[in-house]
Amino acid sequence: MPPEIVFVGWNHQGSDLDLRARLAFTPETAREALEGLFREHILTEGAVVSTCNRAEVYGVSEVPDSFEALSAFFSRFHSVDASVLREKALSGRGEATVRHLFRVASGLDSMVLGEAQILGQIREAHRRAAEAGTARAVTGRLFQSALECGKKVRTETSLGARPVSVAGIALSLVGRIFESISECKILLLGAGETVELTARLLADDGVKQILFTNRSPERAKALANHFHGWTVPWEERARAFADVDIVLSATGATEPVVTAAMLKPVLGRGRSRGPLLILDLAVPRDIETKVDDFSDVYRYDMDALGELACDNTRDRMADVPHAERIVEESTQKFLGWLAGLAHVDTLKTLHERFEKARRDEIERYAGKLSRLSSEDRAVVERMTETLLQKILHNPTIGLKEGDASERLTRAAVVRALFKLDDGA
Numbered sequence: 001m002p003p004e005i006v007f008v009g010w011n012h013q014g015s016d017l018d019l020r021a022r023l024a025f026t027p028e029t030a031r032e033a034l035e036g037l038f039r040e041h042i043l044t045e046g047a048v049v050s051t052c053n054r055a056e057v058y059g060v061s062e063v064p065d066s067f068e069a070l071s072a073f074f075s076r077f078h079s080v081d082a083s084v085l086r087e088k089a090l091s092g093r094g095e096a097t098v099r100h101l102f103r104v105a106s107g108l109d110s111m112v113l114g115e116a117q118i119l120g121q122i123r124e125a126h127r128r129a130a131e132a133g134t135a136r137a138v139t140g141r142l143f144q145s146a147l148e149c150g151k152k153v154r155t156e157t158s159l160g161a162r163p164v165s166v167a168g169i170a171l172s173l174v175g176r177i178f179e180s181i182s183e184c185k186i187l188l189l190g191a192g193e194t195v196e197l198t199a200r201l202l203a204d205d206g207v208k209q210i211l212f213t214n215r216s217p218e219r220a221k222a223l224a225n226h227f228h229g230w231t232v233p234w235e236e237r238a239r240a241f242a243d244v245d246i247v248l249s250a251t252g253a254t255e256p257v258v259t260a261a262m263l264k265p266v267l268g269r270g271r272s273r274g275p276l277l278i279l280d281l282a283v284p285r286d287i288e289t290k291v292d293d294f295s296d297v298y299r300y301d302m303d304a305l306g307e308l309a310c311d312n313t314r315d316r317m318a319d320v321p322h323a324e325r326i327v328e329e330s331t332q333k334f335l336g337w338l339a340g341l342a343h344v345d346t347l348k349t350l351h352e353r354f355e356k357a358r359r360d361e362i363e364r365y366a367g368k369l370s371r372l373s374s375e376d377r378a379v380v381e382r383m384t385e386t387l388l389q390k391i392l393h394n395p396t397i398g399l400k401e402g403d404a405s406e407r408l409t410r411a412a413v414v415r416a417l418f419k420l421d422d423g424a
Contacts, residue, residue, distance in 0.1 A: 005138060005338070007100060008070040008091040009049075009056025012111045015088045017303045021284030023078055025050035026252065027128055033057070033077055034134045042069045045136040047129035047143060049104070051121050052166065052194075052250075052283040052302055053111050056090075058101060060138050060408070067091045098334050101142065102327045105150035107159055111306050112169055113316045114159035117193060119150045137409040141337065149330035156326065157319040167198040169308050170248065170279040171205075173300060177277050182206035184245040189237060189257060191219035194250035194281055199227045211244065213237045214251075238262040241276065248279040249286035260290035267294040281305075340421060341411040343399040349420045351392060358384050 010023050025033065030048035037043040037059070046059025063069045071089060075082035092100050100109070105122050107114040126143035129135035135143060153159055174181045182205060188195045191214040202210055210229035213236075214220040220231045232240045238258055241247060251257055267276070278299040280287045285301055292299055340346060362369070362384065369377055399410055415421055 004061060004066075004093050005058070005097045005142065006043075006061045006066040006070070006091070006093050007056055007058045007097045008067055008074075008089050009054055010085070010088055011054035011056070011090065011109070012302070012306060013109075014090060017283060017285070017301060019080070019084070019088060020053065020055060022080055023055040023074070024283055025055060030125075030128065031132050033074070034059075034129070034132065036077065037070075037073060038134070040069075040073065042066070042073060045134055045139045047125050047135050047139050049122060049125045051118065052281060054104075056104075058097065058139060058142065059134075060136075066093065095331065095335060098142065099327065099331045101146045102149045102330050102334075103324075105146040106153040106323055106327055107150070108153075108320065108323055108327065111302075112166055113320075114154075115166065117166075117197065119147065119154070120193065122150070123147055137412040138338065138341070141412070142334065145330060145334045149327060152330070153323045153326050157323050159316055159319055159323055166281060166302070166305060167194055167248070167250075168201055169305050170281060170300065171198070171201055172308065173277060173279065173298075174246065177275050177298060178245060181246075182208070185209040185211070185243065186246040186248065187211045187213065187232065187237075187240050187244040188223075189213055189247065189249035189286060190251040190282070191216065191223055192250060192252065195248070196223065198248055198250070199223060199229070203227050211240060213240065239266055242266045242271070243273070244276070245273065246277045246279070247287075248281065250281040251286050253282070253286060254284060256284075256288040257286045258291070259288040260293065263291055263294065267291075267297065270294075271296050337421065340415060341408050343407055343411055346411040346414055346420065347392075347396055347399060350395065350414060350418060353418060353420060354388050354392060358388055 010020060012020070015023070025048050030050060033048060034043070034046055037046060037057070042063055043059035043061050046057055049056045049058070057070065067089070071085045072082055074080070075085050090100070103109045105119055107116070107118055110118055122143065126135060126140070126147070129143075130140060171181065174184065178184055181202070184207060186202060186207060186209065188198060188210065191212070195212075199210060210227055211232050212220040212224045212229055213232040213234050215234050217231065217234070223229070224231045241258075241263055249257065275296045275298060278287055278291065278297060280299065280301040283302060287299060289299070291297055340349065362381070369380060372380070395414065399407065399414065401407070402410070
């Protein structure tokens with residue numbers, strides 16, 4: 001069967017937080033997964049997109065039932081029941097895969113419509129796959145086109161005018177509990193993109209007391225210096241809960257970094273400071289759910305934030321049709337490029353381009369050739385035709401050799417070198 005672009009994934013629309021947490025990838029496990037998919041000949045190229053709300057793999061496959069093969073692989077890789085993965089998964093082949101990734105990049109498939117961070121996360125997924133050598137001709141072009149599509153949506157629609165992140169949604173809860181966020185003392189756990197974005201939002205809102213803590217004290221200190229905040233030693237993070245109004249956590253840990261047992265000495269007798277708002281933006285959760293048992297503690301995780309995200313989508317729905325049109329145009333443009341990569345089409349276009357060049361040259365020297373006899377002119381025709389066939393012999397053989405991705409890569413190189421997609 002011919003190679004096809006495929007994807008399988010699990011996101012906030014069909015999978016709960018616990019399942020998404022079990023399926024989350026670190027950069028290291030994403031690379032391990034791709035290596036395993038290559039080793040088992042399920043994919044010949046690919047990339048993994050893993051965020052708080054989704055774990056998706058895209059690639060090129062020649063396997064007859066790629067969905068079953070991918071689901072079975074991730075069942076083994078993550079130690080999750082295969083039937084659960086099959087039931088909860090999103091998947092697609094060919095055009096459906098392209099359209100899905102372009103909608104993701106445009107913020108149309110996010111928990112928060114127009115999510116600002118997703119474009120950077122897709123860019124990072126592409127970068128990691130390119131460094132690992134798994135994003136070859138098709139996957140590389142797919143992700144580049146997705147980034148272009150996402151940028152166009154943000155430029156031409158209001159979805160990019162005032163980007164709304166999950167961190168921004170989380171901070172909107174502050175008004176329900178506190179009169180003014182600028183007067184709050186806030187502890188941020190982690191040092192990644194979400195924490196940095198949150199710190200920027202807090203600074204813009206006039207918050208003066210921002211505390212940072214992270215396993216790497218250097219990274220926490222760097223953030224504190226940038227946002228004029230303070231640092232808390234990682235080993236004292238639980239104790240700091242007693243002296244702040246809001247805690248926002250977004251680490252990459254695989255287990256809770258704050259448990260009820262850690263907080264019992266701090267919160268067990270209640271809070272003299274007043275209510276404590278805990279915003280857990282990590283997948284898996286950073287804060288153990290048992291902390292809900294403490295009085296005056298209000299904890300929200302990614303699933304809870306999904307309800308608030310629904311409210312924010314209403315104001316942006318008016319521009320969705322325009323964004324969808326951009327996605328569709330980008331999808332068809334990519335599919336046109338992909339169709340040209342079939343070696344038969346590439347060879348046909350290459351031969352046509354060279355034949356046109358041969359005929360143009362014959363026409364150019366028509367005056368001088370008219371002095372020849374008809375027999376001599378026929379010799380010139382045969383000679384140039386034979387020369388053309390010899391020039392194209394090795395490219396013709398090379399385009400048919402190798403596995404699916406090798407053939408597609410060679411076709412992409414030929415089309416680029418000879419500008420076969422630029423018209424003639």
